[in-house]
Amino acid sequence: MTDRWGITVPFEGIPLADQRSLFEALPDLGYTDAWSAEANGTDAFTPLALASVWAPQLRLGTAIVPAYTRGPATLAMSAATLAAAAPGRFTLGVGTSSNVIVERWNSIPFTEPYKKVRDTVRFLREALTGQKIKADYDTFSVKGFTLGAVPQQQPPILVAALRQGMLRLAGREADGAIVNWLSSEDVRTVAPIVREFGAEKEVVARIFAIPDTDPDTAREIGRWAISAYLNVPVYRAFHEWLGREELGPMWKAWEDGDRKGALAAIPDSVIDELIVHGPAEYCRERIEAYVEAGVSTPVIAPIGPPGLDPADVIRALAPRR
Structure with missing residues (x-):
């Protein structure tokens, strides 16, 4: 502790x-x-x-x-x-x-x-x-x-x-x-x-x-936060360096101007790794x-x-x- x-x-x-x-x-x-x-x-x-x-x-x-x-x-x-x-x-x-x-x-x-x-x-x-x-x-x-x-x-x-x-x-x-x-x-x-x-x-x-919030709601909030931050060049470069290949589809959709597609491409597993949520x-x-x-x-x-x-x-x- x-x-x-x-x-x-x-x-x-x-x-x-x-x-x-x-x-x-x-x-x-x-x-x-x-x-x-x-x-x-x-x-x-x-x-x-x-x-x-x-x-x-x-x-x-x-x-x-x-x-x-x-x-x-x-x-x-x-x-x-x-x-x-x-x-x-x-x-x-x-x-x-x-x-x-x-x-x-x-x-x-x-x-x-x-x-x-x-x-x-x-x-x-x-x-x-x-x-x-x-x-x-x-x-x-x-x-x-x-x-x-x-x-x-x-x-x-x-x-x-x-x-x-x-x-x-x-x-x-x-x-x-x-x-x-x-x-x-x-x-x-x-x-x-x-x-x-x-x-x-x-x-x-x-x-x-995001404490004491049901998983679907928490992941929706997390999905919006991740798309807002991790498409910024400095954060994208950070996660590329970390080897977070799962975000590749999000980055591709964002580059293509497909914001809805970018949101949908963020895996639940990445949200669960980067954002603390649950009881x-x-x-x-x-x-x-x-x-x-x-x-x-x-x-x-x-x-x-x-x-x-x-x-x-x-x-x-x-x-x-």
């Missing part, structure tokens, strides 16, 4: 301002971590700022902040501010995000993603100590930035990683990796690559979960399997059917007592 048990915040279906009681309940239910995401909903930092006050026992993390969508200095300031608000309890997760979010939604070229994340980590390592930065990196230059509010404790930095290059970067230059959209067995492939650079390297896994006790066992395979911190990402009460979900997925 892991010492850590996280959940993705904020919760869907309730205005952010009305979520205080949900955040406050998390520590008593056994949750140790709250991790935010950033795509097309809330930004990554604001929910954690609220969590720092509403549930001061929790460790807070971003999973993830895109390296492209904030300037280096702005990213350093955002990270430093949250590290100051939650001393010793904040972990900064950065990553490439995807071409969809970076290029299509933010009109920023999605070029040299490996170098961009590497340069961002190197910059942050220095900037968060208060050093004056005057440097030319491969993907950006910083001319004389000095962080004006240096946190007392430097936050750990994790890198969102899928394939070998980024996994090694996460182990070599960061404090570990954040992984996503993989099965518990896939963890046995990715975690050892990160830990080539130290057994202490953290591996955080976002685990999609709550079974879901907990599935999450614990990720830990047994090498995950340091499981972070549950509920994707239940519309109308499901988030309070019921967080209770159902809380760790065994």
